[in-house]
Amino acid sequence: MITRRNLIKTGIAGLALPLASAKIINAAETLFPERFEKPNIRWVFLVDTRKCVGCGLCVKACKHENEVPYDTNITRTWVERYILTKDGQVFADSPKGARDGFIDKKINLGEKGSRNVKDEDIQKAFFVPKLCNQCESPPCVQVCPVGATYKTEEGIVLVDRDWCIGCAYCIMACPYGARFFHPVHKVAEKCTFCYHRLKKGMKTACVEACPFGARMIGNIKDPDDPVTKIIMMERIAVLKDEYGTSPQVYYLGISKEVR
Amino acid sequence: MTPLEVHGEVWTLKELFTYPNEYIYWTLQIVMYPFMTGLVAGAFVLSSLYHVFGIKQLKDMARFALVFSFALLPVAPMPLLFHLQQPLRNHHVFMTPHFTSAIAAFGLVFATYGALVAYEIWFVYREHLVKTALSLRNKADKTMSEKIQYAINNLLTFGAYDISEEAIKRDEKAVKILAGIGIPIACFLHGYAGFIFGSVKANALWMTPLMPVIFIMSAVVSGVALCMLTYIVTMELRKIFAARKKSARSYLSPDEIKSAEINEIRLTSKYLILFMIFAISLELLDLIFRGYTAVKSWDILRSVIYGKDFVNIFIMQYLVGNLLPFAMFLLPGLTIRRTVIGTLLVLFGVFMMRWNVVIGGQSFSLTFAGYMHYVLPVIPHNIETYKEGVLGGLTVMATPYVLFWMLNKIFPIFISEGSH
Numbered sequence: 210m211i212t213r214r215n216l217i218k219t220g221i222a223g224l225a226l227p228l229a230s231a232k233i234i235n236a237a238e239t240l241f242p243e244r245f246e247k248p249n250i251r252w253v254f255l256v257d258t259r260k261c262v263g264c265g266l267c268v269k270a271c272k273h274e275n276e277v278p279y280d281t282n283i284t285r286t287w288v289e290r291y292i293l294t295k296d297g298q299v300f301a302d303s304p305k306g307a308r309d310g311f312i313d314k315k316i317n318l319g320e321k322g323s324r325n326v327k328d329e330d331i332q333k334a335f336f337v338p339k340l341c342n343q344c345e346s347p348p349c350v351q352v353c354p355v356g357a358t359y360k361t362e363e364g365i366v367l368v369d370r371d372w373c374i375g376c377a378y379c380i381m382a383c384p385y386g387a388r389f390f391h392p393v394h395k396v397a398e399k400c401t402f403c404y405h406r407l408k409k410g411m412k413t414a415c416v417e418a419c420p421f422g423a424r425m426i427g428n429i430k431d432p433d434d435p436v437t438k439i440i441m442m443e444r445i446a447v448l449k450d451e452y453g454t455s456p457q458v459y460y461l462g463i464s465k466e467v468r
Numbered sequence: 469m470t471p472l473e474v475h476g477e478v479w480t481l482k483e484l485f486t487y488p489n490e491y492i493y494w495t496l497q498i499v500m501y502p503f504m505t506g507l508v509a510g511a512f513v514l515s516s517l518y519h520v521f522g523i524k525q526l527k528d529m530a531r532f533a534l535v536f537s538f539a540l541l542p543v544a545p546m547p548l549l550f551h552l553q554q555p556l557r558n559h560h561v562f563m564t565p566h567f568t569s570a571i572a573a574f575g576l577v578f579a580t581y582g583a584l585v586a587y588e589i590w591f592v593y594r595e596h597l598v599k600t601a602l603s604l605r606n607k608a609d610k611t612m613s614e615k616i617q618y619a620i621n622n623l624l625t626f627g628a629y630d631i632s633e634e635a636i637k638r639d640e641k642a643v644k645i646l647a648g649i650g651i652p653i654a655c656f657l658h659g660y661a662g663f664i665f666g667s668v669k670a671n672a673l674w675m676t677p678l679m680p681v682i683f684i685m686s687a688v689v690s691g692v693a694l695c696m697l698t699y700i701v702t703m704e705l706r707k708i709f710a711a712r713k714k715s716a717r718s719y720l721s722p723d724e725i726k727s728a729e730i731n732e733i734r735l736t737s738k739y740l741i742l743f744m745i746f747a748i749s750l751e752l753l754d755l756i757f758r759g760y761t762a763v764k765s766w767d768i769l770r771s772v773i774y775g776k777d778f779v780n781i782f783i784m785q786y787l788v789g790n791l792l793p794f795a796m797f798l799l800p801g802l803t804i805r806r807t808v809i810g811t812l813l814v815l816f817g818v819f820m821m822r823w824n825v826v827i828g829g830q831s832f833s834l835t836f837a838g839y840m841h842y843v844l845p846v847i848p849h850n851i852e853t854y855k856e857g858v859l860g861g862l863t864v865m866a867t868p869y870v871l872f873w874m875l876n877k878i879f880p881i882f883i884s885e886g887s888h
Contacts, residue, residue: 211642278472287488301837306488319482319838339487340749348669354571355560363600375553377493378571386487386829390475395553418854451764468485 221461227228233253251364251457252402255445256338259462260423263288263336265310272308274403276393281409283389286340286415291466292316293332296349299328299466304459308372311336311399337467341366341387342448349379349388349399358397365404369414370396384452399405399443402426478847478853479818482565484838492830495856496713497547499826502661502683502821503690504805505544507868509658510579510691511537511649512585517739519588519647524597532593532702532881533695538585540873546864552856564645568666581650581657588646590624591639593879597621598631618772618879658687665825670766672836673772673829678754685747690818692740693811696733700808702881733807737797739812748790751821767838776839781824789817848871 238245271286272279275307287306293299302317314380315323341446347366356381357372373396380388391398403413411417416424427436439445439461444465447456460467478492516529517523549555565572602612604618637800656747659680665671707722726872746826755773758766793813796806827842845857854860 281474283474284478284491299837301485301835302486304487318484319486321483337666351568351782352570352668354569355557355564357560359757360793372557372560372564373554374557376548376551376569376571377553378569378664380489381668382670384834386489389489389491390493390553394473401631415506441472468837 237290240455247362249430250362251429252343252407253342253364253427253436253440253459254343255425255427255439255461256403256458257423257425257461258335258337260421261336261338262421263290263307263311264420265307266418266420267338267424268308268416270414274406274414275401276454278392279308279400281392282306283392283398285387285398286338289339289467290316291335291337291464292326292334292439293466294326295332296330299468300324300467304412307336308327319448333464335462335464337447337460337463338415339385339387340458341402342385342458343402344455345455345457348382348452348454352378352382354378361404363407365402365407366400367401367404368397370394373397375434382453383457388416473850474854475852477867481637481841481843481845482833482838483841485835485837486833486840487835489842490833492840492869493563494826494830495551495842495862496796496844496858497551497856498546498859500820500861501502501544501551502658502687503663503822504540504547505658506683506687506690506818506822507539507694508537508544508581508691509654510693511540512691512696513688513774514692514695514736514739516647516654519643520651523735525731529695529699529736532699533691534585534589534592535875535879536537536695536872537882539581539875540591541585541870542871543864543868545574546867548574550860550864552765568740570660573660577653577657577660578815581653583648584650584653588643588650588862589879591642591646593635594625594639596880597625597633599708601625602629609706615869617684624878628820643846649675655684655710659684665829671835672769672831673832674825676754678750682750684749685743685750685817688743689740689747690815692736692743693814693818696736696740696807697815700729700733701740704804716853730802730804733804734802737807737810738803740811741794741797744790744794744814748786765836768832772828772832772839776841777824777828780828782822785817785820785824793817798871815830816850857878 215396219287221398225259230447234244251331258444265288268284268286268288270275275285277283279287282305284306287301287303288311289301290307290311291299291301302319309468314328315325317323343365345364347358347360348349352361353359354376355371355372355374357369357374358366359369360366370391375390375396377397379388380390388397388399390396403411403415413426425436425439427434429437429440431437438461443461445461448463448467449456474491476493476495479495480491482490514526515530515533517538518526545558547557551557561572562575565575601618601621605620607614610618661681662683664682665674666676668674703725705726706720710720710725711722731828758769793810796810796813799806830840831842834838834843845853848854848857848859
């Protein structure tokens with residue numbers, strides 16, 4: 210007998226199967242499939258710290274290319290200098306992001322002035338270039354309240370200058386100190402791996418500017434890419450792994466003192 | 469041409485090894501934000517003690533706290549607007565909320581809470597609104613101010629003129645339900661402010677699941693303290709007016725006011741002590757746990773907590789802001805004067821707690837090898853140093869009192885006829 214209860218019961222059961230196979234169809238995707246193809250690209254960066262001499266040409270090039278006001282201290286990329294003494298002390302600095310290169314042996318201690326370490330007291334010293342890690346799970350994207358910062362399909366994290374409200378939550382969320390406020394646009398600003406250049410088939414400004422090949426950019430999805438090959442074959446490290454961000458800037462020759 | 473000013477550079481002094489882009493980005497206004505929302509939530513919880521749990525002695529205080537909570541409400545987002553680099557884009561939070569962000573929920577939580585408090589006030593004051601409107605309606609020659617008063621009261625009744633005993637009973641029930649729903653929402657409003665900080669994994673000082681709970685407890689402490697203080701101030705003013713003339717509104721003599729006042733205060737102070745114990749216990753638990761587990765960040769945290777910020781944390785917050793008022797409220801024979809000093813110290817203590825979280829959390833570098841010192845701008849030299857300086861903070865602090873004064877014109881806090 211068909212009761213109301215029975216009808217609803219069988220109705221739900223009968224509808225469940227055909228509905229389960231249903232799929233939402235995007236008309237545009239059906240008509241122009243080429244526009245919806247996901248690029249087979251994931252941009253990653255490789256820094257060989259053993260080749261870096263701290264000249265700062267990468268920082269200069271970046272500031273010019275990306276119109277980050279030249280005389281300000283903020284910068285999309287920077288170089289850090291580490292000096293380890295024989296008695297186990299660690300000193301580090303990055304004055305003006307090393308825009309002018311490390312031309313002085315004095316270590317910059319900010320408000321504490323500067324400090325001289327005699328050459329004979331130095332155990333080892335090295336330079337570490339830094340930039341946005343274009344994390345696989347970027348905390349900055351997670352915390353943006355308006356979705357103004359987002360990850361592109363190529364894995365690069367960008368900021369929409371027309372939508373950012375300037376709350377600084379993303380700046381707080383980044384464990385690498387990669388973000389800051391642009392003094393002209395008054396919105397969050399960061400390294401984009403020179404996305405505008407990559408789109409045209411060019412390399413980033415800092416990679417082009419480095420005279421020693423310490424900076425490299427590549428597509429990790431391409432097994433023939435020289436950068437991919439190094440990442441696969443060599444012993445590499447990333448920065449601040451413990452935050453669970455899966456950073457995509459890989460380092461060769463890094464030391465445990467690097468922050 | 470003067471060099472471009474980088475946001476944060478004016479008030480940040482950097483020491484030892486810090487990253488080039490690091491500054492103190494969250495300043496005084498972000499200290500004000502949890503402080504103000506804490507007051508909102510705390511005042512509401514206090515009013516609910518009467519409405520929900522039927523603590524009859526708190527009747528006077530409850531009505532007061534409710535209206536005060538409503539006056540504080542619009543002030544809670546004010547510090548955020550002062551802080552945003554693009555304040556005119558604030559509506560983006562409502563238009564495109566990005567729900568993986570703790571801040572994105574702000575619009576929803578805040579609007580829900582605001583609506584709830586507005587409803588509750590309406591039910592509490594409906595009888596008064598109707599009576600005022602009806603008495604003015606029948607008056608023959610109204611003055612201009614009476615005309616305005618009539619228009620406002622008449623509008624706010626929304627046509628619900630029924631004040632039979634049955635209708636009033638229903639109102640009371642509605643108030644009780646709303647206040648009941650309101651407690652978890654008030655706690656959520658503030659707990660969520662704590663979540664904004666507690667979930668920042670990049671910040672070693674902020675990241676703890678205790679943060680929301682600590683924030684709720686200190687919120688209630690500050691809300692109750694401010695209600696007590698403002699209550700005393702208004703009662704003292706009424707005493708002065710009552711002594712000077714037979715005020716039309718007040719039917720009580722100065723002595724009657726005085727005895728009512730101290731009774732309310734003594735009872736409320738017991739709740740204040742209770743919530744203070746919760747707040748302090750949680751904060752100490754957090755501190756002990758960090759020291760005991762001593763993870764990678766502990767070295768720099770220890771140098772900040774026991775070194776650079778020692779005076780701010782242990783002297784200003786714990787000693788002056790917690791221990792001292794705690795002893796003052798516990799000693800027998802609580803007087804009005806002692807209460808005033810005690811509540812002021814409690815408010816100061818909670819403010820310092822917010823300060824030590826927000827500013828303290830940024831006083832060490834992400835490198836764990838350097839420090840940043842915050843220099844609070846006192847005399848502004850541009851819009852930014854006004855907004856994020858002493859004057860901006862004072863603007864935010866003063867606004868609820870202006871609103872409270874205006875709200876009191878419509879919803880008089882002290883009406884002697886039997887309302888809820």
